[in-house]
Amino acid sequence: ILEVITSEEAGFCFGVERAIDMVLEAAGQNENTPVYTLGPLIHNPQVVENLEKKNVKVASSLSEIESGIIIIRSHGVAPEVLDKAKAKGLKIIDATCPFVKNAQKYARKLVDEGYQTFIYGDKDHPEVKGIYGSTEKKSIIIKDKEDLDRKDLSKKVGFVAQTTKSPESFRDIISYIITEVKELKVYNTICNTTDVRQSSAKKLAEEVDIMFVIGGRNSANTTRLAEICTATGTPTYHIETANEINRTWLNGKNKVGITAGASTPDWLIREVIQLMNEENKEMKIEKTENENVEE
Numbered sequence: 001i002l003e004v005i006t007s008e009e010a011g012f013c014f015g016v017e018r019a020i021d022m023v024l025e026a027a028g029q030n031e032n033t034p035v036y037t038l039g040p041l042i043h044n045p046q047v048v049e050n051l052e053k054k055n056v057k058v059a060s061s062l063s064e065i066e067s068g069i070i071i072i073r074s075h076g077v078a079p080e081v082l083d084k085a086k087a088k089g090l091k092i093i094d095a096t097c098p099f100v101k102n103a104q105k106y107a108r109k110l111v112d113e114g115y116q117t118f119i120y121g122d123k124d125h126p127e128v129k130g131i132y133g134s135t136e137k138k139s140i141i142i143k144d145k146e147d148l149d150r151k152d153l154s155k156k157v158g159f160v161a162q163t164t165k166s167p168e169s170f171r172d173i174i175s176y177i178i179t180e181v182k183e184l185k186v187y188n189t190i191c192n193t194t195d196v197r198q199s200s201a202k203k204l205a206e207e208v209d210i211m212f213v214i215g216g217r218n219s220a221n222t223t224r225l226a227e228i229c230t231a232t233g234t235p236t237y238h239i240e241t242a243n244e245i246n247r248t249w250l251n252g253k254n255k256v257g258i259t260a261g262a263s264t265p266d267w268l269i270r271e272v273i274q275l276m277n278e279e280n281k282e283m284k285i286e287k288t289e290n291e292n293v294e295e
């Protein structure tokens with residue numbers, strides 16, 4: 001019989017849940033007004049598909065929207081995007097995660113106070129683009145400490161990080177730079193949800209025989225979770241839905257671990273748990289049948 005354990009922190013984070021609630025509310029209250037999200041609301045194809053059924057469309061840029069409501073997703077956007085949307089006469093619902101807003105605010109503050117401001121993050125990630133935009137492009141994005149080698153560090157230096165970066169890697173960069181500069185001001189803008197999720201997934205993967213990591217293949221945080229679990233040596237499967245599970249994977253396994261990315265809805269997690277329960281029922285039936293045959 002399979003023992004199924006779900007990781008402590010799995011599924012929607014606070015910021016994503018808040019954004020989804022805001023979108024559903026907007027769609028429910030404005031049946032006759034087109035509702036758009038600027039880019040997919042979250043990196044989960046099943047959720048995006050469900051939203052489409054509720055008449056929430058995805059626009060990849062403002063130029064695709066003539067009128068209606070525009071929803072800013074949890075990653076946030078640069079202030080100039082908000083200004084353009086306002087100028088077009090669109091109604092804006094800003095679902096930027098408050099933690100991301102903080103990162104934007106502190107980056108702006110550092111620039112205003114005259115710090116050479118660095119953003120530790122992935123330059124192509126929408127959140128980082130939004131933080132960079134909030135400094136009016138007066139900051140520098142770095143992806144690792146080597147990037148600092150070619151930078152002018154003679155001024156006072158300020159730092160913020162993309163909310164989903166790992167605390168260790170940020171600590172590493174800060175300790176690297178601290179002896180290179182005269183003055184350093186750091187805002188720790190990392191959201192600990194990611195860290196807690198990753199460490200509880202790792203702990204669980206170490207205890208079980210097989211791990212399922214549920215979430216969009218296009219979701220960076222889900223992919224990272226799968227990498228962390230794989231690194232423990234436990235067979236790990238990154239799946240989007242329960243349908244992808246091949247029952248032979250469970251042969252000889254007793255303990256099943258489940259975790260999910262920050263953009264994975266509860267119903268996708270429940271489907272996997274349900275499948276495990278069905279598997280258990282079938283195993284029980286097979287066992288009873290075998291026992292009967294033996295008698």
Ligand code: F3S
Binds near residue numbers: 015098191192194262
């Ligand atoms: Fe916000 Fe943290 Fe989620 S920054 S969107 S609560 S991962």
